[in-house]
Amino acid sequence: MSTPPDRTPLLTVRGLSAGYGEMLVLHDVALEIHPTEMVALVGSNGSGKTTLLRALSRVLPCTGSIVMNGHELLGMTPDQAFGLGLVQVPEGRQLFDRMSVQDNLLMGAYRRADKATVARDLDRMYALFPRLSDRRRQLAGSMSGGEQQMCAMARALMAAPVLLMVDEMSLGLAPVVVEQLMEVLAGIRRDGVTILLVEQDVQLALSGADRGYVLETGRIVHGGTARQLIDDPAVKRAYLGL
Ligand SMILES: Nc1ncnc2c1ncn2[C@@H]1O[C@H](COP(=O)(O)OP(=O)(O)O)[C@@H](O)[C@H]1O
Ligand SMILES: [Mg+2]
Incomplete structure (x- = not known):
């Protein structure tokens, strides 16, 4: 599904930088998620995906701008962001x-x-x-x-999430279970929930998503429709083993 440019994004992230103590992990991240899209955020282990989710859900301080449904989240507590419908399925289930x-x-x-x-x-x-x-x-x-x-x-x-962020859903699970969970996500999305699917399994995430972003050492290095990313020679070489 393409994203008509006239629609207002549900989430707009601009110039987001964050890290731990002195160590900067995310550098000037920008992305957009439109209502009812499924967007994949992919990258290798350690590229900063979970750190980005922590910044979005306001567990981790950051600079830049995160606007959801017209609200700037930067000054908000995690509970306030949660109250707007920004909900995470954390890595490792917790x-x-x-x-x-x-x-x-x-x-x-x-x-x-x-x-x-x-x-x-x-x-x-x-x-x-x-x-x-x-x-x-x-x-x-x-x-x-x-x-x-x-x-x-x-x-x-x-x-009752508006934007559901799912971190490494497939990690350690059998392919048949992953397939079931992907079907559940597709159904949730048909019910009107917007999804950010965060995965090391680039192939899996791009197979289910409309669009995607590739994170490398804390920077977005590729973005586009899932099809464009799958067909991108650099993405193929680095992540799809092709
Ligand atoms: N709590 C933490 N304290 C210090 N460094 C961290 C912490 N969590 C993650 N990092 C570092 O931040 C970088 C990105 O990690 P992370 O966001 O977990 O990546 P990913 O989710 O893509 O695997 C890595 O270099 C990791 O070592
Ligand atoms: Mg992670």
Whole structure:
């Protein structure tokens, strides 16, 4: 799907720089995400992808500008950004291992006051992930990697995200599980959620996305439609093993 230039982006990032202490990791990052797009942010391990997500969700200080739905996020707390619908599925899932699946899902909705809708959304999650429905009383930490990833995604969806940022969803999971999760993302997106898919698996991310950005040592070095990136000789050589 192409992005008509007249549409206002949901998220506009300009001149973003961030790092840890004295060490600058991200340099002058710029990107745009339009409503209901699936955008891939790809790059090797250590290129700065998670650092960028931390900056966007306001966990990490940064300079530059991050505008979502007309709001400048730079002065906001993580909770305020979350309240605008900027929700992350973190790398490594970061579930509450000693809590049940259901309690993990309810934690995702902690900010919401509309209890009736929360109950309805819980049912929706169990319909979306039947394996979680079977395991709703099980401790999250006792499940398989794939089930934990489903739980992390369902927890994030319980927050009613506007922009869902998914960090290394496929890492360590069997291809058949990854395929299921990609289908779930496609469905979520059809429901109107915008998705930023952050992956080391460049092939996977570009296969599902409309557009993508390639991050190398903290700089965006390529951007375009997924097709353009897949066909780009430099991207092919560096990331697609072609
Ligand atoms: N908490 C941290 N403290 C210091 N350096 C960090 C920290 N987290 C990540 N880094 C460094 O920042 C760079 C980018 O890391 P990261 O954003 O995790 O990359 P990616 O998610 O693309 O694998 C790496 O050099 C990494 O060592
Ligand atoms: Mg990472």
